[in-house]
Amino acid sequence: MKFTDGYWLMRPGCTARYAAEVGDVRAEDHRMTLYAPVKHVSRRGQTLNSPLLTVECWSPAEGVIGVRTTHHAGSARRGPEFALPGAGENAGKVRRDGAVLELVSGELTLRVDTEQPWRLEFTAGGRVLTSAGERGTGFVTDGEGRHYMLGQLSLGVGELVYGLGERFTPLVKNGQSVDIWQADGGTNSEQAYKNVPFHLTNRGYGVFVNHPGRVSYEVGSESVGQVQFSVEDQSLEYFVVHGPTPKEIVARYTALTGRPALPPAWALGLWLTTSFTTEYDEATVNRFIDGMAERGIPLSVFHFDCFWMREYQWSDFMWDAETFPDPEGMLARLKQQGLRISAWINPYIAQKSHLFDEGMREGYLVRRADGSVWQWDLWQAGMALVDFTNPAARDWYTGKLRILLAQGVDCFKTDFGERIPTDVVWHDGSDPERMHNYYTHLYNQAVFGLLREERGEGEALLFARSATAGGQQYPVHWGGDCESHFGAMAESLRGGLSLGLSGFGFWSHDIGGFEGTPTPTVFKRWVQFGLLSSHSRLHGSKSYRVPWDYGEEAVEVTREFTLLKHRLAPYLHRAAQQAHATGVPVMRAMVLEFPDDPTAAVLDRQYMLGDDLLVAPVFSEDGTVEYYVPDGTWTNLLTGVQVTGPRWVREQHGFHTLPLLARPDSVIPFAAEDQNPVSAWADGAELRVHAFADGAERTLVIPRAEGPGEAARFHLRRDGDRLRITTDSPHPWQLRLGGPDGTLHTRPAGTPAADLPYPD
Incomplete structure (x- = not known):
């Protein structure tokens, strides 16, 4: 102001x-x-x-x-x-x-x-x-x-100033007026779903x-x-x-303010949804899942969006019996295929829902000063709002979700939570103006707490849209409603980088865009970007996001980058552990990794994925991309081509590559398994060594896929023309020098050390 x-x-x-x-x-x-x-x-x-x-x-x-x-x-x-x-x-x-x-x-x-x-x-x-x-x-x-x-x-x-939550305006906030006030404004406005009164410079x-x-x-x-x-x-x-x-x-x-919980490793895989207002039933769901399997695209999570419930009754947490007559059987059949299940929810109770009368009778709904239940018709007809300041209302709400978990649901997409009225009275006497932003925190806290209680530490997971300070404790968050074009893809990335600079460790977005239908070109480029994000979900509004709707090459690109992400799972989970331990996000604005490089300070079309991978998504029809390479010799993980910085690079990429560069002196672990994000990551792991300088040394930890702790540890040091490796791994392992076609050395199980030639 x-x-x-x-x-x-x-x-x-x-x-x-x-x-x-x-x-x-x-x-x-x-x-x-x-x-x-x-x-x-x-x-x-x-x-x-x-x-x-x-x-x-x-x-x-x-x-x-x-x-x-x-x-x-x-x-x-x-x-x-x-x-x-x-x-x-x-x-x-x-x-x-x-x-x-x-x-x-x-x-x-x-x-x-x-x-x-x-x-x-x-x-x-x-x-x-x-x-x-x-x-x-x-x-x-x-x-x-x-x-x-x-x-x-x-x-x-x-x-230069950064942060203030997930903002889709320029990454550097100098010159901007910003109100920390939750709003459902989409990704192409100055409003934000995730407002955080924290900035850094x-x-x-x-x-x-x-x-x-x-x-x-x-x-x-x-x-x-x-x-x-x-x-x-x-x-x-x-x-x-x-x-x-x-x-x-x-x-x-x-x-x-609180560190992010560690999401389960299975969540690193590809998520597919029904999309928002599309027509679907169990046959449609099976067609999607079978179609992905037939095309060799592994799925990790299937998500049911709004219309798993009956129209006009969101949220009553009851499966639409006409469309899904046997929800328990359906979920069991999906889980037999190795899938986890996500279900869409929100904190609103429509008047037609049987929960409305129950909530009104018991005092679980937010009221006006005259004692009447606050209602409006925006979103759901006659909808009311659950009062999470009332412990009994919180238990009532989570009790309904507990039934879904017993049916086989694994996690929830906690949508909405932004348009919270200020002309109301809260059960605990909270100030309505202060509660407007904070409501989402209570909402996500309640649902995440239930999942932690039911599923255990390390298995709780949300897909949340709104948040404020402290909300980073309840991952994962996604970027909200975007259009389906390159401009929306770029603004989504800006929002994610801004959120990461505001203390949020994990972030995702709707691959292909939400509103409208992407062109095949946009879809394929967004697939690359989405599968090189911390979490990856195909989702749309009025159109499906199954890749074959966008051509055979879209299928190939989706397959290739899904398999790539599975092989990178030990690297990504290690980055997730860092976010859990330190708050430093998995997807990092360049200024986080290169604070002394003046050029890195303003970059918002590229990012670091973990410590050692630079990603520059392609935002153009013809595949042209401009990106900045910091100091040193960087190696494209997909092509093996080396680029030396600091300098700007202009390249043109087909749909099977993009600038995905390994940092100088880096060691990137690849899992042997590419069909699942969760595997015995250390068994047969391939260590890719990139541009190791004489005297460089790195310690590489491969985490366990399930549960805490390490699966293996490697120490690498270059001495002249030799590369010396020691390890405690009981598994066979491989080491590759350079890009994907570099020299491969294989070592049997129990090999504690190796001394290999390292040619310049």
Whole structure:
């Protein structure tokens, strides 16, 4: 929200008051409280008839400093609040040197000079990261009596801002106005399904605004040298999160707000859905599944979208008996083919559903102030909303899902959760404005918790559309409703990279696009992109996404890249383990891996898949692709062609290749099995070694496909013209030098070491 009219004036009706200086200090061992008048006070009389801001500073975790600014402290504090599982109380230390106060946490320091005009200065490594200066701490009132708290943190020259959730606008957020407010706006608007009040910059820090309601950002868009964030409230709390690298920033932020659960390895395979409003029954489902098998395309998950339930009754969690007369038998037959089952759900209860009367009678539905159930006709006729702030309502809702799990469903697509009303009363007394964004967190938390309880740790999995801060704990998330053309494919990628920079480890999208029907060219290119994402799902709206609908070559491309993903499963699952342990996403914006490369800072049409693979999807009809190669010699995993950077490359690719480059000095494990994402990955594994420099060494871990732990560990080192390998693997293994046609060396089971020639 903009409050100023240029630099000098305020907008009509707006009055601003900013902290001017430190009037008094209360310093303790681990925190300090600053009392800031909004004008310079030189005599006692000036303390009258003027606001005093209370600014509390503390550290909840090493390398993180919190700042809470309050105007009037007596306002009612209604929930919800973000859960901060990684927050403590005394991670910082206060020290004082004359007029200078410092709060130190790890390498991060908050410095305040009490004899100078107001300035909160955050430093690390001997340099200033950011600061809140003369307009950096304050409040604004407008002509309608609304009261906003605001913060402004400085941007340095060349400083770039990322994050704020899954946003489909440009990856670099400088110059953008962003409202953290859940909306069902598709992928071609400035609205977002996943709004996260966290941003990070390329200068070594991030900022998390700890407010679950609407947070309004002006990212160099009102005061061009500042990131401003404001909330309609009497208090504003934010945390400055030090890195210094982007990966370390994300790791610290997710340690504070929650790390992603580890999805099961079977979810890495290809998902196929019925699509959204298409006609289907068990015969249609079998035709799809049999058609994939006949064409040699392995499926891992089959998903039933909306119309597995009866029309006008979403959600009642009852199979449409006319279309599916024997759901238990059908699911058993599908599972006999090795498939997992996903079912679409949402948190809305249509009036025609038998659950509506039950929920209204028991008080499980959100109500208006007059006690009536909140309803509207948008989406489902007369639909109401489950009140997840009521524990009994949560148990009632998950109890219906428990029946589906007993029938054979393995996971749920938790759709919707964005259009949450603010003219309602919540069971626990939550503030409706704060609950608008937070509702999705309670929704996904309830469903994920049920799956964890029923299926066990490591087997719980969602396919969720909406989320906010902390929602990364309940993977996987997908990118929402996109069109079916190259522009939508590119905007989807921007959204996924932005979400990854906001702490979400896993992300997917509708292969082929959702709205409309893709051309065969778009479909084939989207298949490549989709099967080189953390999770891969074929899905559409009014048209099917079975590959033979798009030509024989589409079948070949789908087969080839599905088999490739299966062989890459040990590599991808290792990247998933990293996301689980550190919060660093599987699909990474280039700035995460190459923070010191100025070109990498702005790239949004390519990404790193895990540590060592660069993917540049093709977004053109003729197969032309431009991408940037960082420093070193990179090897195309599909063709063996080497490209040396740093430089831009322009290539043309047929539908069976794309820029998929292995990093210099990398070792990529390939599973021997290509028909299933879950196999004994270490048994017969092929290690592909790429552009190993003399003296380079890498340790490669092959994880277990099922359960925690390692299946094998390899250590590789190049000494001159020799490559030395040691391993604890009891299985046979292979090593290939270079691309897919490079020299292959095979070693029998139990071979603990090898010493091989390594030609330049």
